[in-house]
Every structure is written in structure tokens, then in C-alpha cells.
Amino acid sequence: MTTRTKVWDPVVRVFHWTLVTLFAANAVLTDPEHKIHHYVGYAIAALVLLRLAWGLVGSRYARFASFPPNPRAALEQLADVLTGRRRIHLGHTPLGALMIYNLLLALAVITASGYAMTTVAFWGVKWMEELHEAAVTWAEISVLVHVAAVIWESRRTGVNLPRAMVTGYKEVPEDVMIAE
Amino acid sequence: MIARTLIASLALTLALGGAARAEDAEAALDPAKEAQVRDTLSQQGYDVRSVGMEDGRIEVYAVKDGAMVEIYLADDLSIAEVKQED
Numbered sequence: 001m002t003t004r005t006k007v008w009d010p011v012v013r014v015f016h017w018t019l020v021t022l023f024a025a026n027a028v029l030t031d032p033e034h035k036i037h038h039y040v041g042y043a044i045a046a047l048v049l050l051r052l053a054w055g056l057v058g059s060r061y062a063r064f065a066s067f068p069p070n071p072r073a074a075l076e077q078l079a080d081v082l083t084g085r086r087r088i089h090l091g092h093t094p095l096g097a098l099m100i101y102n103l104l105l106a107l108a109v110i111t112a113s114g115y116a117m118t119t120v121a122f123w124g125v126k127w128m129e130e131l132h133e134a135a136v137t138w139a140e141i142s143v144l145v146h147v148a149a150v151i152w153e154s155r156r157t158g159v160n161l162p163r164a165m166v167t168g169y170k171e172v173p174e175d176v177m178i179a180e
Numbered sequence: 181m182i183a184r185t186l187i188a189s190l191a192l193t194l195a196l197g198g199a200a201r202a203e204d205a206e207a208a209l210d211p212a213k214e215a216q217v218r219d220t221l222s223q224q225g226y227d228v229r230s231v232g233m234e235d236g237r238i239e240v241y242a243v244k245d246g247a248m249v250e251i252y253l254a255d256d257l258s259i260a261e262v263k264q265e266d
Contacts, residue, residue, distance in 0.1 A: 024193070028193055118248075118265065120243055120246060120248060123229055123241060123243055123248040123265070124229025124230045124240075124241025124242065124243075124248075125229055125230070126230050143190070144187070144190060144191060147187060147190060148187060151187070
């Protein structure tokens with residue numbers, strides 16, 4: 001038996017998968033010197049701003065207040081992972097929260113530096129280009145860690161996290177403790 | 181199994197992206213030649229921002245009269261092509 005709880009509202013889900021698509025497009029497919037790379041970058045910047053606003057006025061688990069950066073809780077979750085203790089969080093987990101802030105910050109740096117590269121002030125300025133590329137590499141490594149962690153945590157807790165990000169519902173096995 | 185395949189394909193995709201970027205960083209330009217390029221273009225009123233190689237040609241990022249341009253040079257260092265960013 002499982003209990004089904006609505007956690008992710010449509011804005012959170014659409015934000016997540018649109019961001020996945022646009023980030024992948026600009027990281028791998030588009031020519032950085034082409035207009036389309038710039039437009040996709042603007043769209044990503046708009047998505048980040050939208051998510052920041054939604055973090056203030058969105059539904060319960062979308063709000064930053066429900067997943068503040070909490071190093072102690074993150075360490076506890078890490079201990080759960082290491083000891084195999086099955087304890088779940090209905091909203092974002094403490095480690096997941098840190099990853100979200102990390103990714104939002106990386107995207108802010110990527111979009112700001114990318115835009116700067118198209119202005120007269122920073123046109124052809126090497127360090128701005130290097131900052132842009134370093135932030136992209138950092139975001140790519142973060143994405144790999146994020147995906148690996150989501151798969152790992154889905155297996156450990158028995159809650160299918162990728163499916164929850166599609167349907168909006170977390171299906172929690174009955175024998176699992178909920179940490180909140 | 182699915183998880184491993186997913187991670188492997190993700191890693192491969194990102195590695196391809198990284199390889200594509202690495203290609204941009206081609207062999208460094210001879211510093212004396214770069215200085216000569218900077219001199220010549222500065223005399224023509226260009227604010228030279230960076231000089232590098234792309235597709236075997238010398239490529240210069242510069243600004244002139246507020247316009248952002250990419251300049252490609254011929255082997256004799258004359259201007260072969262000017263691309264303006266709009």
C-alpha cells in the first residue's frame with residue numbers, strides 16, 4: 001500500500017522540464033554565436049526569475065520557506081543515505097534543496113555572463129567568456145550529480161521521484177517514516 | 181539498468197558538448213604576430229578586445245564606433261571578413 005500526496009504544482013513541474021529542455025539545448029546543441037543560443041538564454045533567465053517569484057507566492061512545497069538551506073538537516077539526510085535508513089521528506093529534501101539553490105545560482109551566473117558577452121562593454125573580453133564556460137561546466141556536473149542522487153534516493157526510499165515531478169504526486173510506501 | 185543507461189547517456193551527451201567547446205580553443209597565436217595584429221587594427225580605429233584562432237584563421241573581437249565586430253584576417257594579416265554583431 002502507498003499513500004498519495006500532491007506535492008508539486010503545475011508551475012514547478014513545467015518549470016523543471018522546460019528548464020531541462022532549454023539547458024540541454026544550449027549546453028549541447030545550439031551554436032553560441034547564433035541568435036537562437038541567445039534567445040534560449042533569455043528564456044532560461046525568465047524561467048529562473050519566474051521560479052524565484054513562485055518561491056515566494058507559490059503553493060506550499062514550491063515556497064522557499066518550505067526548503068530553506070539547512071546544513072544540519074542535509075547531514076542527517078546524508079546519514080540516512082549511509083546507514084540505509086528509510087525516511088522521506090514530502091517536499092524537497094535538505095540535500096535536494098541545496099542542489100536547487102546551487103543550480104539557480106549557477107544559472108544566474110550563466111545567463112548574466114552570457115548576456116554580458118553580447119554587450120559593448122564585455123564584447124570579446126576573455127575572462128567573461130571563461131566565467132560563462134566555467135559556470136556551464138559546473139552546472140553540467142551538478143546536473144549529473146542531481147540525476148544520480150534522484151535515482152539513488154528513489155531506490156533507497158521506494159518513492160519514484162522522477163514520476164512525482166511528472167504527475168505532481170509522491171507515492172509513499174506505508175512502512176516508510178516521513179521526516180516532513 | 182535503466183538508471184545506468186540514463187547516466188551513461190547523460191555523461192556522453194555532456195562529454196560531446198565539452199569536446200565541441202574544446203575544439204574552439206585552437207592552437208595559440210604567436211605573441212609577436214598577435215602584437216602586430218593589435219597594432220595594425222588599432223591604427224584603423226578598432227578597439228581590439230581579443231585575438232585568437234578559429235578554423236585556421238586569425239579571428240579578432242573588436243569594437244569600432246560602438247559596433248561589435250568579429251574580424252577574420254588573411255595570411256598577410258589584411259582584413260578578409262568583418263562580421264558585425266546586431
